[in-house]
Amino acid sequence: MLSKNLVGKAVEELAPLIEKKEVSPVELTEEILNHAEATEGKINAYMEIYHEDAIKDAKKAEEEIANGNYRGMYHGIPMGIKDNVYFKDKVTTMSSKIHKDFVSDYDATVVAKLKNAGVVFTGKVSMHEYAWGITNNNPHYGAVKNPWNLEKIPGGSSGGSGAAVAVGSSVASLGTDTAGSIRIPSSANGIVGLKQTFGRVSKYGVYPLAWSLDHVGPMTRTVKDAAGLLQIIAGFDPNDPTTVDVPVDDYVGKITGDVKDLVIGVEEDYYFKEVDSEIEKLVRAGIQKLVDQGAKVQEVKIPTLKYAEWAELITSLSEASAIHHSDMLTRPDDFGHDIRMLFELGELPSAVDFLQAQQVRRQLKHDFRRAFEHVDILAMPTLPILPNDIGDDWADLNGKKVDLIDNIIRFMGPGNLTGLPALSVPCGFSQGLPVGMQLMGPAFGEAAILNAGYAFEQTNPLENRKPDLLVNA
Template sequence: MKTTQKELLTFSIARLSELIKKKKISPTEVAIQLLKRINEIDPKINSFITIDKEEVLEQAKRADQEIENGNYKGPLHGVPIGLKDLIYTQSLKTTMGSEIYQNYVPDYNATVVEKLKEAGAIIVGKLNTHQFAYGPTGDRSFFGPVRNPHNTQKMTGGSSSGSAAAVSACLAYGSLGTDTGASIRVPASFCGIVGMKPTYGLVSKHGVFPLSMTLDHVGPLTRTVTDNAILLNVIAGFDQNDPNSIQKESQDFSRDIGKGIEGMKIGIPTSFYFDDIDEEVRHAVEKAIEVMRELGAVIQSINLPNIEKISESHKVILKSEAYAVHEQHLKDYPDNWDDEVKERLLTALDTKGYEYVQALQIRKLAKNEFNHVLEDVDVILTPTLPILPPKINERHVNIEKYIGQHIRWSITKLTAPTNLNGLPSLSVPCGFSADDMPIGIQLIGREFDEATLYRFGYALEQKLAINTAKYAINERS
């Protein structure tokens, strides 16, 4: 099959896998073209920290041989996938975006890496991250800031900054990130792609460097909703090595994609989620709501009376648990930190023990309150973020509510509540600002009902027909 490099690298996972399965394209051909593009494009956006090009080609050759011998493993076989650089990879550096671990090589693979390898995926490399994943801006890594492929002066959002930028710039067909308060959905929204924070406990965290043990999630970033479901199908599942893993029957998260949403109910919060947001964001999200209505969905208002308390409790738990993870690092390596990350860690010293306990008790309230609403609607729809992508190193926004606050609080405001209650949350592109920066909506669902979120996300995706590969960096520069 004759295809240009540009066309090949913009394919969805679903399309590429069909061509690989039919032997119309070889994994080696894909890997060669991808590595070439990374070499050309990534110096402009800085999404990768580590790539072993020889190993990538070896993986591709093995996939070629397996497929040639009739051992096709499924839709990720021979497909290059990137990993956030705090997901452990045996014999490949895992730096956490930090000076402290800049040369660290784990002696085992994270469970999600083993699952990808069993599915035949090609691990293309390790992706840049906000240092120790402690920041939603994505521009505080020891290895330098990641730049947004839509505008390299703008931030990607974080902390899964490289994971989103690489997928957006067609340097990987999909990637894995982590999300503790925003860190998959925010960069997905800022970079114009699809990002899923799955239900807490659905995806193993074994072999993933922690930020907050009770808030961390691992999830996929892709250019399409179907691709996201394909990737989640592979990485989900019980893991006895993860004490927070939940044993559930396996399911196909793509099973309801394409069924439509006529007659299904969408809940729109009456407060908090639509308060103090950029007017361009509001307009894009309201347009998406009208599109859903046109597709037959029933739109109704919902009330989450304790949402402010839920939001504040997330902040207390995050800073307390992050400090517990890094207390020894701070003592052993006092000078090996980004100043902003270290300052944020030290804010935990002002938190009293009883405040942490009280915040943990709010977790049940957070789950019950959302579950009560989700008894009457199929999904909750909100903006993913209240703001548009700021410039790299910008730390304040002009929305009156947030003047004087660090930008991190405006970035994470709308995503953090579902880290506290563990409910699945999907960010899907819904439009662009006047200066062509992406805007996303967030869909929140019931525990382990990711399939319904994909159903709604796919319906919107097909109607809006946003080309998530259109703004790859070589087309904007």
């Protein structure tokens, strides 16, 4: 069958073609797999490609659709998932040495839901070891490359997901986010990433980094793709005591693109301080594009933000080190150097430090709740800096050398500490690299930020540009 150039298309474009039987899940899956295998040597996004299984699943999807059993937007859509999400009878390594042979005997809840929706799984995608890092420069399996510039990091920890979606080797993906691990690579790779409200999506069967900060969420080409994926994975799960039993919104149906009278909050003191000047310009222009469509802007104050970095760090370090404490005692040399150092650091905070951090967290939630009494959503840069060179621990901030990790997670942590939904949408390019704008909403307010993200996306901020490896596919 001749190629229809399906690689690089969004789910929202592909789904109607599949439903109308104009495109078969088999031909789509074959094109995606061929492209994944052709680009893998340069990008290194996958841990394992399930070629035979994917073709088999695609044939099953094709048969179901031919028989009139179309299951919805993601039926027959090929996608890889992050390698800390359990998949029955498949190796789930967490991109680590310690778990390199770990095979789960059950599916994560999100995988079970995706299987039920008819998704075709192309394989497991790479991540920063144990999800505890933001570069995806993995000492055991090699660095994942940014498709826009192969010398640059793709962000992490869901860097394989971000790079795979950006380069077209996966139509969509799932990532996890503890201190920005969905939003960082989404910004760095020019895709859409959603960290939904804590408790909105089950984490059952997902290897934890920090129990009270972890989220699982969509990484996709478009906002509608993210809405459709959230629609599938959202909902209460008795297997995960942190999930909340509130109704699941019609996320796709509520995307109208109408932002007339939407009130956008801007917190200048934290989210627009120490930001790359070109990134700031792009994000402010993005907010203006929403204003041009009828939205209003109002400045807000969230005073506790000045303590958020400290509180997030104490919480994530302490929880992550507790999870890996036993292995750190018995096999410390099997961890990558960078995360081993973080796990050692995590042994240092006292119970007093941890509990004080939780008090900051409580006050931060209160401050955000007060802000959302006056505005509908908040807008800010996703990252204050551009992706740096692979292997470099420093980033450039307006001509200054600054610590990469501190800066890349600065605007991420508040979303994890509060559990509030946050969406990263592409808003343009600087030095040939994508830049993201972040939209945050009140608890369970995903519909509002998705709709605002969609309204902005319609202004074509990426100007239809694609990475060279995708253009030449």
